[in-house]
Amino acid sequence: MSTRSPSQKIGARGHKWLASHVEESLHWLSRDLGEDYGIDMEFELHEGEVQGNILKVQIKSEDQCKQKNGLVKIVIDRKYLRYADACRYPVLLVFVCLTTKQAWYIWLQQWLLEQRAEIDPLAMINKTWTVWVPVTQTVQAGLQGELKGIARWEGQTQLTLTLSDAIRCARAVNKNEIAEAVQPLLGTSSSQGGVISLNTLIAEAVALGDKLRNTRDGNRVVEQIYNVIRHFGNVVTKETALKLVMRGESFSRAGVNSIGVLYEHHFEHARSLELSKVFEEIAPQVAFYCAFRESSPQASSFPSKDFRFAGLKYIAPEDEMGRFINRGTSFVLDCLVWE
Numbered sequence: 001m002s003t004r005s006p007s008q009k010i011g012a013r014g015h016k017w018l019a020s021h022v023e024e025s026l027h028w029l030s031r032d033l034g035e036d037y038g039i040d041m042e043f044e045l046h047e048g049e050v051q052g053n054i055l056k057v058q059i060k061s062e063d064q065c066k067q068k069n070g071l072v073k074i075v076i077d078r079k080y081l082r083y084a085d086a087c088r089y090p091v092l093l094v095f096v097c098l099t100t101k102q103a104w105y106i107w108l109q110q111w112l113l114e115q116r117a118e119i120d121p122l123a124m125i126n127k128t129w130t131v132w133v134p135v136t137q138t139v140q141a142g143l144q145g146e147l148k149g150i151a152r153w154e155g156q157t158q159l160t161l162t163l164s165d166a167i168r169c170a171r172a173v174n175k176n177e178i179a180e181a182v183q184p185l186l187g188t189s190s191s192q193g194g195v196i197s198l199n200t201l202i203a204e205a206v207a208l209g210d211k212l213r214n215t216r217d218g219n220r221v222v223e224q225i226y227n228v229i230r231h232f233g234n235v236v237t238k239e240t241a242l243k244l245v246m247r248g249e250s251f252s253r254a255g256v257n258s259i260g261v262l263y264e265h266h267f268e269h270a271r272s273l274e275l276s277k278v279f280e281e282i283a284p285q286v287a288f289y290c291a292f293r294e295s296s297p298q299a300s301s302f303p304s305k306d307f308r309f310a311g312l313k314y315i316a317p318e319d320e321m322g323r324f325i326n327r328g329t330s331f332v333l334d335c336l337v338w339e
Contacts, residue, residue: 014061014096015040018103018139025143039083039091043143045151053151056091058083065097065104071132072104076111078127084108085122088165090150090158094139103139106131107150110157116199117192123203159189164197171220183227194232195240201225202243205254212254222254226261233266238278251283256330259286263293270294276309284310285333292332301329312336 004012015032022030022043029050031042045053058080066073074095084091087109096103111131115121121129139147149155153162163186170179186193204221205212212218225244229236236244241262245255262270276291291309301324303314315335317323323331 010061010063010098011059013098015059017098017101018057018059018094018096021103021139022143025140027148028143043092043147043151045148053148053153054089055147055151056087056089058091058093059096060093061096061098063098065095065100065102067135068132070135072135072137074104074106074131074133076106076108076129076131078122081108081112081122081129085112090153092147104133104135104137105139105142105147106133107157109161113157113160113190113192113196116196118199120199120203123199123206156190160186160193160196163189163193164200167197167224171224176223179224180227183231187232194228195235197228198225198232198235198240199243201228202240205252206243206247212252218254222257225254225258229258229261230265233262234269236262236266236269236273238273238275241273241275241278245279245286246283251286251333253327253330253333256286256289256333257328259290260293260329267297280310284312285336288312288314288336289329289332303332308339311339313339 019030019032019041022028027045027047029044029046031044033039033041039056040059041057043055043057044050060075072095074093076093080091080093091108092105093108094103094105112121150158163182166182167179167186170176170182183197186197190196201221201224205218205225208215208218208221212221241259244258245251247255259270259275271294274294276287276294279287279290288303288309292303292307292314295307302316302320305314305316307314313336314332315337317335323334327334
């Protein structure tokens with residue numbers, strides 16, 4: 001007969017306590033999903049009847065909780081973030097303290113959006129993230145207030161998530177006109193909508209690696225990046241440009257073409273970034289391209305034979321237009337030679 005480890009016993013106790021705690025609330029049901037499905041429990045809001053207003057819940061339990069300055073420590077595992085990122089229902093991480101009989105929560109999709117205004121956590125190598133939440137952010141308080149709105153899909157976060165899903169779905173079924181119509185709305189749904197979208201897509205592009213080129217998923221991501229830059233190019237920073245273009249010591253052609261879209265649709269902002277200087281030491285070919293595009297808002301797709309930068313010059317190929325059609329403006333980098 002198998003025996004459970006101390007940590008498994010703690011987990012089981014926290015699981016049972018939380019289920020009972022939720023059932024004591026007037027307008028909520030708890031539903032046990034077991035421990036083999038990647039999610040532990042569901043909370044369902046019922047106000048007279050159930051209407052599918054569901055929260056997915058992952059539970060972490062400890063004998064003691066760590067507190068400081070009115071905050072409680074919660075550790076988020078990568079696997080929980082990945083699940084939340086893919087799930088269409090709101091996903092909560094609930095931390096149960098068995099000693100104090102209290103529980104606190106984080107809405108994982110909202111936390112992801114907030115972080116993506118700077119960098120996508122899923123693009124990092126971290127296995128865990130430590131978050132400090134207010135001691136007042138208890139499950140008990142949430143069940144009476146905020147969690148009802150989350151379950152009903154109310155608020156700015158759900159609007160941003162819904163619009164992002166609509167764009168992703170439209171691209172997946174080749175309804176590009178719908179994606180392009182929805183994209184501007186994403187910027188109005190949140191002050192950070194544009195930068196969040198761009199950072200998320202850059203992370204997808206990096207994760208695809210070689211599959212970014214000439215694959216269905218890769219083409220979808222690239223087209224979305226172009227579209228976001230067309231609408232929200234002014235959110236691009238030097239750091240964003242580096243993430244778009246650089247792949248280790250090499251560079252992404254799709255990233256270079258993305259920079260081309262930036263120059264085409266947001267020239268003054270792109271020129272203010274001085275990307276030619278940013279790339280000069282690490283990627284001279286990219287720096288040449290940026291310097292050429294910075295030289296004039298009316299710059300053609302091809303540098304002149306007299307243009308020089310970073311010790312490089314452009315040698316026009318015989319099939320110049322054909323390369324441009326097939327590869328975009330990044331083909332210029334293939335035609336550079338050292339002086």
